[in-house]
Structure formats: C-alpha cells, structure tokens
Amino acid sequence: DAGVIQSPRHEVTEMGQEVTLRCKPISGHNSLFWYRQTMMRGLELLIYFNNNVPIDDSGMPEDRFSAKMPNASFSTLKIQPSEPRDSAVYFCASSLKASGRVDEQFFGPGTRLTVL
C-alpha cells in the first residue's frame, strides 16, 4: 500500500520566491494535516483538513502561508514570499477520522525546505 506521498523531497529557493509543497494522502483517508519541524520549535501542526475543508488553521504562522485541498487526493502548502526563517522540514499526514475513534495519523517522508 502506498503511504502518504510528498513532493518535492528537497527544495532550495531564494528569499522572496514562491514555494509550493504537495501532498497525496493515503487513499480512503478523510483527514489531512500539515506540520512543520524545526530545531527550535520541534513539530508544530500548521493546518488540519477534514473532508477537504480546513477545520483548524490556527497554526499557520502568517498570511504568507496558505494551504488548499481541492479534492480528497491532493493538497498543497504554499509560501509566498518565502523567507529564510521558513527553512524547515514540512510533513504531511493523513488519517481516517470516524465517530468514536481517535485519529491515528500516518506521516509522509517530509519536504526539506531551504530558503537562502
């Protein structure tokens, strides 16, 4: 079974450029999460989608960050314009949320972003 797929695996860009990270969740999962991992702050939840609808975006750092989920099999996280402090590993995770169950989140391999 294919797990969560993320692309690209590595991205190097210059300050001010637009960056788009992509995620394909596990087929059949109805919840999707974007996380950011840095040495200073650890793993942080950025945004949570359920059935393609953003439910909780309280972790999105600022307006430069936006996320979309146009359908059940694809999501993007965009940073425009990018800044050096955005350098981090960005993880996508998906889960099957059902009534009475606790989410078990399955993580993708991550995208390592470097902004010069």
Next chain:
Amino acid sequence: AQSVTQPDIHITVSEGASLELRCNYSYGATPYLFWYVQSPGQGLQLLLKYFSGDTLVQGIKGFEAEFKRSQSSFNLRKPSVHWSDAAEYFCAVAPPGGSNYKLTFGKGTLLTVNP
C-alpha cells in the same frame, strides 16, 4: 494548554541493553498519549498509543509504554535494544474529545545504539 517534556535530548545504549525513554505531560485531564519514531530522512511512525484502560500498552517492534497518572508520565521501554532502533523518538499528547487530532509533540529523544 497541553505540553510535553522529554527530558533526555540524547541517549546512548549498547545493543542488547534495556531502554527507557522518559515523557512527562501537562494537561488538566488525562490526554490521549502516543509515541512515534522517526528514522533519518523518514516521516514519523506510530509505535503505540494510550487512550484508556490498561495502563501498560504494547506497541510494534517490541516496545511498550506505561501510563502513570500520579506522575503524569508515559515512559517508553524496550527490554533489549537492536541496532535498527537507532532513531529519534517523539512523545505526543492530544486532548480527549473532538479536538483529539491536535497532537502536541515533545522535542524528541535521539537514540544511539552502540554495537
């Protein structure tokens, strides 16, 4: 707000030795508790989870964890470590109820295994 503390940033053990990784949490009620493992260049993989019931939970790869309410702890253990266990380990908590998706992670413990 919930928080998770993993007091040990880095632990080194010899192959075959026992292992205990510490995790303490701060939350008003008993949260849902998780341990994840991250191998270099990989995403996180769930080792085990605790929601309620038996306070000793078994996970994959021979790991277990014990929930101790009085100590607000959820320590991870393995009786005999293998070289392939070298990785970073993260404890996480989530609030019970409708926001149980909202994982808060500790900063992680890096495990090195000596031959």
